[in-house]
Amino acid sequence: MSEAVRWEPDILWQFVFAPREQEPLDLLYAAIAAVRRMPGHWLDRLVSPAGATRYAARRVLAMLPRGRKFYPGWRAAVDGLLASVFH
Numbered sequence: 001m002s003e004a005v006r007w008e009p010d011i012l013w014q015f016v017f018a019p020r021e022q023e024p025l026d027l028l029y030a031a032i033a034a035v036r037r038m039p040g041h042w043l044d045r046l047v048s049p050a051g052a053t054r055y056a057a058r059r060v061l062a063m064l065p066r067g068r069k070f071y072p073g074w075r076a077a078v079d080g081l082l083a084s085v086f087h
Contacts, residue, residue, distance in 0.1 A: 001013075001015050001031065001034050001035070001038075001058075002034055002037070002038060005038050005058060009039060009041075010041075012043070012056075012057050012058070013057070013058045013059070014058075014059050014061055015031065015035075015058070015059070015060050016060075016061045016062075016063050017031070017060065017061070017062050017063070018062075018063045018065065019062065019064065020065065020068070021068075022070055022071060022074045025077060025078070028060065028062070028078065028081055028082065029081075031060045032060060032081075032085050035055055035058050035059075035060065035085075036053075038058060041057035041058065042057075043056050043057040044056055044057050044058075047087055054085065054086065054087050055085060055086045055087065056086070056087035059082075059086040059087070060085075060086060061082065061086075062078050062082065
């Protein structure tokens, strides 16, 4: 992720995780930390509410496969985590 942004810092990035099974949330926390370490983007400053940082220029998404069952609590945790950080 960091290398992609380093090569193309001005474009909008969506990093999509497509887990086949429930992965530890640590994976998403690590991806969020990687985004936070990247140089700032003007779009993030534009859309963030005062006193907070929400990311729109570089986002992490989770795409769950159809037909697979995931524990509802895990899905809710993933949705809540990503929604709290990214636009």
